[in-house]
Amino acid sequence: MAGEGAGASLAPSTGTGDSVAERVARAAAARPAPGPRRWLMERAAWAAGTLRIAWSDHLAKVGIVMLVLFLLAAGIGPEIRTTPPFESVTLEDGRIAKNLPPSRAYPAGTNRLGQDLLVQLLHGARMAIFVGLLAAGGGAIIGTLVGLTAGYYGRLVDQTLMRVTDVALAIPFLPFALVFLALFGPGLRNIVIILALLFWRSPARVVRSQVLTLKERPYIQAARAGGAGNVRIMFVHLLPNLLPLIFLYVALGIGGAVSAEASVSFLGFGDPLTATWGQILNSAFTAGAMRTAWWWVVFPGLALTLFVTSIYLVSRGYEEAVNPRLRRM
Amino acid sequence: MRRYLVSRFAFMVVTVYAIATILFFLLRVAPGDPTSRFVNEALPREDILALRAAWGLEDALHVQYLRYLRNLTLLEFGTSFTLREPVAPVLFDRIFNSVLLLTPALVLMTVLGVILGAAAGWRRGSRYEQTIVFVSLLGRGMPTFFIGMLVLMLFAYQRQWLPAGGMTAPGELPGRVEMLMSLDFWKRMILPGVTIIATGIYGPMLLMRTSIIEVLGEDFLEVLKAKGLPGWRIAVHAARNAMLPVITSTAVTFAFIIDGQVIVEQIFSWPGAGRLIVQSMLDRDYPVLQAAFFLVAVSVVVANLIADLLYGYLDPRVRYD
Numbered sequence: 001m002a003g004e005g006a007g008a009s010l011a012p013s014t015g016t017g018d019s020v021a022e023r024v025a026r027a028a029a030a031r032p033a034p035g036p037r038r039w040l041m042e043r044a045a046w047a048a049g050t051l052r053i054a055w056s057d058h059l060a061k062v063g064i065v066m067l068v069l070f071l072l073a074a075g076i077g078p079e080i081r082t083t084p085p086f087e088s089v090t091l092e093d094g095r096i097a098k099n100l101p102p103s104r105a106y107p108a109g110t111n112r113l114g115q116d117l118l119v120q121l122l123h124g125a126r127m128a129i130f131v132g133l134l135a136a137g138g139g140a141i142i143g144t145l146v147g148l149t150a151g152y153y154g155r156l157v158d159q160t161l162m163r164v165t166d167v168a169l170a171i172p173f174l175p176f177a178l179v180f181l182a183l184f185g186p187g188l189r190n191i192v193i194i195l196a197l198l199f200w201r202s203p204a205r206v207v208r209s210q211v212l213t214l215k216e217r218p219y220i221q222a223a224r225a226g227g228a229g230n231v232r233i234m235f236v237h238l239l240p241n242l243l244p245l246i247f248l249y250v251a252l253g254i255g256g257a258v259s260a261e262a263s264v265s266f267l268g269f270g271d272p273l274t275a276t277w278g279q280i281l282n283s284a285f286t287a288g289a290m291r292t293a294w295w296w297v298v299f300p301g302l303a304l305t306l307f308v309t310s311i312y313l314v315s316r317g318y319e320e321a322v323n324p325r326l327r328r329m
Numbered sequence: 330m331r332r333y334l335v336s337r338f339a340f341m342v343v344t345v346y347a348i349a350t351i352l353f354f355l356l357r358v359a360p361g362d363p364t365s366r367f368v369n370e371a372l373p374r375e376d377i378l379a380l381r382a383a384w385g386l387e388d389a390l391h392v393q394y395l396r397y398l399r400n401l402t403l404l405e406f407g408t409s410f411t412l413r414e415p416v417a418p419v420l421f422d423r424i425f426n427s428v429l430l431l432t433p434a435l436v437l438m439t440v441l442g443v444i445l446g447a448a449a450g451w452r453r454g455s456r457y458e459q460t461i462v463f464v465s466l467l468g469r470g471m472p473t474f475f476i477g478m479l480v481l482m483l484f485a486y487q488r489q490w491l492p493a494g495g496m497t498a499p500g501e502l503p504g505r506v507e508m509l510m511s512l513d514f515w516k517r518m519i520l521p522g523v524t525i526i527a528t529g530i531y532g533p534m535l536l537m538r539t540s541i542i543e544v545l546g547e548d549f550l551e552v553l554k555a556k557g558l559p560g561w562r563i564a565v566h567a568a569r570n571a572m573l574p575v576i577t578s579t580a581v582t583f584a585f586i587i588d589g590q591v592i593v594e595q596i597f598s599w600p601g602a603g604r605l606i607v608q609s610m611l612d613r614d615y616p617v618l619q620a621a622f623f624l625v626a627v628s629v630v631v632a633n634l635i636a637d638l639l640y641g642y643l644d645p646r647v648r649y650d
Contacts, residue, residue, distance in 0.1 A: 059466075166340070167347045170633065174588035175606055175625045179352070179618060182610035183359035259472050263592060266474045267607055281474060285596070290482040297482060301475035309470035 039240075050321040060317025066310035074129050077122030085123045085275040088114035102295050109295035112287050117296060121303055123275040127188070128258045128307055131276070134192045135261070136253030139199025140246050146204040148242070151211025152234050162208065168201045177264055186269040188261075188276070195257045203249040210245055214238055244322045248315060255311035262304055277304045337637065341630050346398075348626040352619060353397050357390070406620035411612045416620045420602065424624070426496060427601030430518060431590055434525040439579055441526065442533030446575075447568045449534070450541025461538065465531040473589045477524045477596035484520060492517050494598035521597040528589050532582060533575045540571035573643050580636030584629045 083089060088096045089110065096114035100106055108117040150161035180194045181187075214220065215238065223237050262278030264270060270279045280300040289296035372380075381387050385396060400407070406416035449461040485493035496517055497508060508514050544550070544567045553563045591603035598604070602621060609617035 163343075167344045170344045170584075170626065170630050171348060171351075172584045172587050172625050172629050174591050175622050178591075178606065178610045179355065179622055182613055182618065183355055255470075259470075262472050263474065263588070266472075267592070267595060268611060278472075281478070285474070285478060290478050291486045294482060297475075297478050301472070301478065304472055304475060305467065305470045307470075308472075309467060312466075312470060 050318065057317050057320060059313050060320075063310045063313025063317060066306055067314055070125055070307055070310065071129070073122055074125035078119070078126060081116070081119050081122060083116050083119050085120045086113075086115055086273070089116050090114070099293050101293075108299045109293065111283070111289070111293065111296050117280070117299060120275040120280050121277070121299060124277040124280060124300065124303065125307070127274060127276040128261075128304075129254075131188065131192055131195075131261045132254035132258045132311075133250075135195035135199060135257035136250045138192070138196030139253055139257075140203050140250045142196065143200035143203030143249070144207050144239075144242065144246055146200060147207025148211055148234055148238065150204070151208040152215060152230070152238065158208070162205075165201055165204050168198075171198070173198055173260065174263060177260070178267065178269060181264065181269040186271065188271045188274055191261050191264055191270065195260055199253050199257065203246065203253075206245060206249065207242055210242055211238060214241055248319055248322070251311060251315035251318060255308045255315070258311075259304065259308050277301075277307075337634060341634060344630050345623075345627055349398065349401055349623055350394075352622060353394060356615065356619070401623055407616040409609075409617050410614045411609075412614075412617075416616050420605065420617065420620055420624065423600060423602040423605045426599065427590060427594065427603060430521055430594075430599055430601060431525070431586070433518070434522040435529075435579070435586070437522070438526040438530050439533055439575065442530045443537050443568070443572060443575055445530075446534035446537025447541050447564070447571065450538040450545070450571070451564055451567070453542060453545075458538070461534060465535050468527065468531045471528070473524065473528045473592045474596060476527050477521075477593055480520050480524050480527070481596065491520050493520075494596070496600055521593050521599055524593050524596070525589060528593075529582075529586065532578060536575050536578055537568075537571060540574055541567055544571045573640070576643065577636045577640045580632050580639060583632035583636075587625060587629070 089106075090096055098110065098114045099112055100110040102109045106116055106118060108121055110116055111120075146161055146165065150158040150165075176198065177191075177194045180197075181190055184190050220233060220237060223233055228237065258277075261270070261276060262281070265276055265278030266282045266285070268282060270276060270282065272279065272283075277300045281297065281304075284290075284293070284296040284300070287296075378387065385393060388396075404417055406420065408414065409416050409419065412419060445461060449458040452458055481493055484490050492513075494517075497514065547570075549570075550563060550567060553566055558566075587603070590601070591606060593599065594601045594603035595607055602624075605617065606621045606625075608614075609621060
């Protein structure tokens with residue numbers, strides 16, 4: 001569901017990433033600012049540590065494996081099976097291979113127009129990752145800017161921005177997305193824009209509350225005493241400590257964005273010339289495939305379900321890795 | 330409490346007003362002329378201008394804006410482009426149909442979710458709890474339309490147990506009372522209802538499970554145990570205290586429930602407001618689109634308010650300030 005990302009994101013609102021942020025903050029306060037190379041190495045070591053902790057959790061392990069499989073399918077799948085996704089394939093006797101059930105030649109079967117569904121599914125994986133990253137990334141950037149500004153400047157700026165966020169949170173996703181697409185034209189580009197425009201709301205809130213606690217730390221005061229300006233403090237001193245939290249929201253957002261895109265495409269506001277999972281299911285639905293071709297419904301639906309689940313499992317594992325307090329439940 | 334209510338209500342009004350304003354300006358900056366659907370392009374230019382003037386589209390922007398706000402407040406939604414009928418009666422009729430489907434489904438979903446989730450929390454570590462958690466994990470990842478298509482495939486086509494869609498048999502137009510009395514109507518409600526439940530039950534279920542686990546450590550349960558109450562009565566006490574977040578979260582997730590409803594109505598051809606929204610967007614029926622979106626925004630804001638108030642009512646420890 002579209003709400004999945006935002007719904008799940010309500011949970012960690014208090015103190016997520018605190019421990020990591022604290023550790024990093026203490027380290028940053030203790031020694032002079034490291035060079036970019038050293039910073040990069042520290043980050044890499046931290047990422048490895050996070051992965052190790054996540055790997056120790058069985059469900060996260062399953063999620064990581066599934067996600068890697070999806071990445072492989074998206075990356076090299078369309079290069080191996082090079083038929084264009086909307087080309088009708090023909091049988092040996094020259095007839096179009098319509099409505100074929102799964103077989104060795106066509107493991108996911110073919111649809112009513114004789115298009116190879118496996119090819120469409122592989123392209124769909126590519127589009128899912130593309131849409132998810134762009135929408136969640138774009139939304140996280142907007143949310144971070146809003147939350148960082150509100151939390152850092154406080155007072156009137158904070159009040160204004162947070163009221164705006166509250167209003168934005170009351171906007172129902174699907175109806176608004178449909179209005180937007182009806183007005184500005186359906187298609188993948190506009191879907192990504194509207195997803196990013198609706199996704200920034202929860203990251204903005206969480207980033208703000210995190211900034212509120214971070215900005216009182218001694219190392220920020222030290223930076224200010226050292227003559228750092230507001231913008232420098234926000235982006236050089238605060239932002240790096242917010243990154244673990246922001247990554248979590250990007251991760252959650254990818255799952256939300258992919259299922260939201262699928263819903264919108266399913267309702268007929270997608271791009272009929274791009275093979276996304278939602279688009280495949282839209283054509284399956286309009287062709288009445290529930291009656292005639294189960295594979296046309298089940299495979300894209302399963303791909304969606306497993307992708308969203310794997311994203312959820314990975315972000316859950318990541319969340320537990322950066323916030324040890326969650327590990328008890 | 331009164332001060333809280335006043336400020337909460339003021340915020341509600343501001344929110345609805347802001348959303349209506351966003352919609353107004355979206356309609357103005359959108360490419361294309363909204364009247365192009367209604368006016369034949371071949372008409373002479375003067376005639377088109379005269380028509381636009383008659384609709385008030387040639388007035389200054391602020392005049393249009395004020396008129397728009399006035400009409401929304403008075404629920405004067407204008408005439409549908411495609412149906413050529415006033416929007417308000419059609420819309421309210423469709424909303425009624427949606428509520429007819431949604432209410433029993435939501436009640437059943439919450440009750441089932443609470444019971445299954447409570448049992449899972451109560452029997453922590455059992456095979457049953459693991460099954461519940463695993464099913465929820467997968468179910469949460471399933472998009473509504475996939476569940477709906479599976480339900481159709483299994484129960485309407487493969488086993489022809491129940492009708493595939495619509496609220497009444499095709500070609501029949503019974504009156505409202507007659508419809509509610511007929512068995513056919515209730516049969517038609519089962520599949521979409523099952524889809525709504527199968528999409529949304531995981532939230533309440535998982536929440537109830539964690540909530541019970543949290544309550545399990547509390548002192549009052551020890552007291553009940555010491556009093557010698559049977560296990561199931563202790564469970565009821567625990568459940569009552571754990572239910573709070575479930576009920577409020579159902580109200581908070583109302584916006585997502587609407588999303589699901591739009592899709593379910595599309596799949597099962599249920600003539601509700603969600604289907605009307607999708608159709609009006611596909612047809613670019615601006616008056617319907619405006620009105621429907623406005624009402625959805627209002628209902629989401631009201632649901633949030635109800636959630637807040639319920640919270641205070643169910644848990645007297647909550648203070649409003």
